[in-house]
Amino acid sequence: NAGVTQTPKFRILKIGQSMTLQCTQDMNHNYMYWYRQDPGMGLKLIYYSVGAGITDKGEVPNGYNVSRSTTEDFPLRLELAAPSQTSVYFCASVPGVAKNIQYFGAGTRLSVL
């Protein structure tokens, strides 16, 4: 059972480039989340999804887009990378609203130069 898998683990982007951070879970969880973690800070919610076809903004959605075409996958898209998006990105999943535990992936470290 792989849990929550994120790819890539590391990436360096130039300003203005685009990329997709992949997140997939094999636990059949309905709820999925994307966070960013800046140095010395807690995790900030970017986007979340309560099920396939349903997504909503979190606290810091600007500059990002998401989609949820399947229960398993929840990719995060950066269209025009900016230095302010340098961060570590974590994806998490939860079985349902009554189930509290968030299962996190290992993270993607992104640098925009």
Place this chain on the structure above:
Amino acid sequence: GENVEQHPSTLSVQEGDSAVIKCTYSDSASNYFPWYKQELGKGPQLIIDIRSNVGEKKDQRIAVTLNKTAKHFSLHITETQPEDSAVYFCAARVNINTGTASKLTFGTGTRLQVTL
């Protein structure tokens, strides 16, 4: 929205001593308070949690206390060991979207160093 403050930002203890990390939250609707441990290069891992209808919970060497009136909760680690060294995050959960989803708001983390 919810705001979670966490103190201290760094904590150094000797092996065998106790460590206490404190968090306060602002939204009285928060109903669930997990603690996560994050080791270097890894994602956060849940170590203990407490619901709003419980005042204290213990799991071996770790315990969490919750004071709903004061809106604060604390993590207690006893008999600390070198492998306890990590960054610890508290969080508070609120229901959103008329209860169809929930959101965690995280504290800024405490870097715990257990020295020999």
